[in-house]
Amino acid sequence: MSFQSAAKVTLKDAQLRRNIGKATTLIREKRLRAVAEVPDWEPLRDAGEAIKAHTMATLPEQLEKLEAAVTAAGGVVHWARDGAEANAIVASIAKRVGTDEVIKVKSLATDEIEMNEALEAEGIHALETDLAELIVQLNPEDKQSHILVPAIHRNRAEIRTLFEQTIAQGQSLGNEASAIAEAARLHLRNKFLTVPMAVSGANFGIAETGTIGVVESEGNGRMCLTMPRVLVTLMGIEKVLPAWQDLEVFLQLLPRSSTAERMNPYTSLWTGVRPGDGPQEFHLILLDGGRTNVLADEVGRAALHCIRCSACLNVCPVYERVGGQAYESVYPGPIGAILTPQLNGLGSAPSLPWASSLCGACYEVCPVKIDIPSILIHLRGRVVREEKSRLTPEALAMKGMAAAFSTRRRYEAAQRLAKLGRGPIVKAALPGWTAMRDLPEPPKETFRDWWKREHGEG
């Protein structure tokens, strides 16, 4: 389904619009306050942007350094060209460990490659431990709608009802959000303490030291990263950072941009394996999964700089109204509109670059200054050039225009023709064009005709 068609469906859901509107309004105001108290916010953004661009330009070197450092610290590094390879690596580790269940920290990379479904097909249940992921997973008909808060389309009362029907059957949770959090705590506690293997994503991987970082709030991340015997981390190749010092930039940019806090409750940083503390077996899977295709586009590659803060979703007037599900993509909102078509191929999501009013709010809040509007326009051009048939009425019309403008004689002839028949011809050939646009009536006399009449041939 195109974005425009999917949006028509979600726009009719008044509850969804209210829930998302309420949450994004709150977070927008909080983000402004969190950013305003940092006097060097703009220099931090400049550094963040440059670190990412620097990393991309030196990516082979950074990845090889990361692999060497992780290996030296007792970890095992795997490389996966695509999701199927990554999923097969995780499944084979789980089978060797002998577990039919793994606990998971929220990870967009694993969502991208549909790891839960792939593991399920191998008889391994992947249990989501992030509260919002759990909310989505408990309702088989639900889907994620936000990068940071996948259940943002659900309000407190809906979550309470869902929990009372699933993990807290027979209980009355009341209206306090803390009771909902408590139900999740009780439900997952025993799993954290007994399941032998966890799967995580990564916010950063430091090439210089081999250190991996996960930023989170609830402590489910700490549980997964600390308690099981075996830890597998899936990391997109673009998440590498060159130096330890780079952490000081991103640990300031990310929390204030995402949950609008000075700092998120928990950040875990670990390097390989530490005897007597945490998992004694650590695997890092470096995933391409379309990222090298994004890198090949000199304009579009900046989409790989994204640190998944979701600030662009929260300020986007289109996202706020249609919700995340209309994007039919793991990455919704402005960043999804530029990332998904590039990661999965333009043909997979050709309408997403149009899921924007180009107002530019996303660029203003982006902590690494990704120029999303310019990339959207660039991708629109690519979709028209590469994906649409040369025989569509729109493409033919554009070709005709190019011919008409090529000589003065043709241009004048075309103007005369237009005066006679533009309305009916355009309406018949491009019915979609006039569905939401008024077609101006051609003037009775062109400027050229008027000039000739007043001044004679010139």
Place this chain on the structure above:
Amino acid sequence: MSTAKADILARVRGALGPSPVVPEIPRTYRLAGTLVRDAAVVDLFCETVSEYKATVHRVAESALPDKVRAILGEGLRVGVPAGFRDLGLPVIEDRGLSVAELDELDAVVTGSALAIADTGTIVLVSGENSGRRALTLVPDHHVCLVAASSVVPSVPDAIAALGPDAPITLVSGPSATSDIELDRVEGVHGPRRLDVVVFG
């Protein structure tokens, strides 16, 4: 070299072309050492950490045991890292406690490596002062001791003072979630109660 690795690196090199432009990184933000480290920094830390709904206590070092006893009361099973400073109360030292034994602790008292005033963050570095990671994670109540002299002004100050040798946990308030209507709610999987005792 695995085939997948060779393929991915070849694709990356192909995508970048023969001579990619490598931009310089402007570090004009406030670097480590930019901000003054005075008493006001400790005050700021106490303020920012209390805004996360952690309870902050400020005492002289000599009053530390009394304060910890006052926070914990009597009759609790209190864990500490092996060889931890004497708190004048019965404790269970973590000399390889099992998961079940950790789960039976009512509270844990540990030190910390340093703290960040700007963000109200405590930095735990796996080792004899902060304990191993599971010790400050499984019990529901964490009493964390922070030496006033270890409070640094900013995140860059902290990163400059840390390194990759041991696992690090940055803690900013008790366990919380923003998953319900994007509002912060305290108390999910990590310790739901955090007492921060700033001493010295």
